[in-house]
Each structure stands twice: as C-alpha cells, then as structure tokens.
Amino acid sequence: MSEDVEADGVPSGVSVLADAAATVDGVVFATPEYNQAIPGVIKNAIDWLSRPAVGTPLRGKPVAVTGATTGSWGTRLAQTQLRGTLLACGAWLMPIPVLFAARAGSDGWDGLAIKAFFNGVTGDFKRIGRTAA
Numbered sequence: 001m002s003e004d005v006e007a008d009g010v011p012s013g014v015s016v017l018a019d020a021a022a023t024v025d026g027v028v029f030a031t032p033e034y035n036q037a038i039p040g041v042i043k044n045a046i047d048w049l050s051r052p053a054v055g056t057p058l059r060g061k062p063v064a065v066t067g068a069t070t071g072s073w074g075t076r077l078a079q080t081q082l083r084g085t086l087l088a089c090g091a092w093l094m095p096i097p098v099l100f101a102a103r104a105g106s107d108g109w110d111g112l113a114i115k116a117f118f119n120g121v122t123g124d125f126k127r128i129g130r131t132a133a
C-alpha cells in the first residue's frame with residue numbers, strides 16, 4: 001500500500017478485490033508463514049482494504065483465519081499476526097474454528113481437516129448473514 005499511489009487513483013486490482021470483499025458473506029484468509037510472519041503480499045492486500053478510498057470492506061465483515069505450512073508449527077505465529085491486523089481493520093474475527101495445518105502435503109496428510117474447516121466457516125458465514133438480514 002502506498003498513499004502516493006492511492007493519491008493517483010486506486011489500482012484496478014485493488015478495486016476488484018475490494019468489490020469482491022464487499023459483496024461476500026465472509027472472507028477466509030489462508031496464510032503460509034515466512035520467518036514467523038505473514039507474507040508481505042497478504043499484509044499489503046489488507047492494508048489496501050482498510051482504506052476509505054475503497055470503502056473499508058473488512059469493517060464489520062465476518063472473517064476467518066487459517067494457514068498451512070510444510071513445517072511443523074502450522075503457521076501459528078503468522079495466524080496470530082493476521083488476527084491482530086484484521087482486528088485493527090474492524091473485521092468481525094471468528095474465534096473458531098481454528099486450523100493450523102502443519103506438514104501440509106506430506107504422507108498421511110489428506111486434507112480432510114481443511115475441508116471440515118471450510119465447511120464450518122461457510123456455514124457460519126451464512127448463519128451470520130441470515131441473522132443480520
């Protein structure tokens with residue numbers, strides 16, 4: 001995110017992302033972990049979405065967080081950092097479900113936990129949407 005760029009006009013890719021975020025019932029942020037942090041590209045996307053120039057679409061938006069890594073800690077630190085940033089944006093952060101996908105892609109990893117996570121959060125998003133309507 002750059003305020004200098006913003007002053008010249010919001011990039012089209014940011015507008016597409018912001019419009020999508022504004023339209024959906026909820027957003028799932030899935031992160032890898034690089035040196036115990038979220039990748040810069042995810043932080044940059046959230047920083048853009050926090051701007052009034054794109055309508056702050058994360059404010060009041062139900063959001064869930066997960067992550068996967070080939071390592072053994074399952075992106076715990078990256079997800080913690082991501083949660084803090086989303087709260088700063090005024091997102092409605094769902095405390096559960098929680099999924100730290102460690103050793104992703106290794107033998108024995110069948111992805112069923114990821115499927116259960118997404119089934120859970122999409123159901124929650126729909127329920128929250130119905131309640132708010």
Ligand SMILES: Cc1cc2nc3c(=O)[nH]c(=O)nc-3n(C[C@H](O)[C@H](O)[C@H](O)COP(=O)(O)O)c2cc1C
Nearest residue numbers: 032033034035036037068069070071072073074075
């Ligand atoms: C420079 C670098 C640093 C990494 N640091 C961590 C780390 O701190 N914790 C972790 O769990 N995995 C770490 N990893 C492993 C990545 O999270 C893992 O490769 C991830 O699945 C990459 O996902 P992506 O290809 O979608 O970016 C690191 C990988 C790289 C290349």
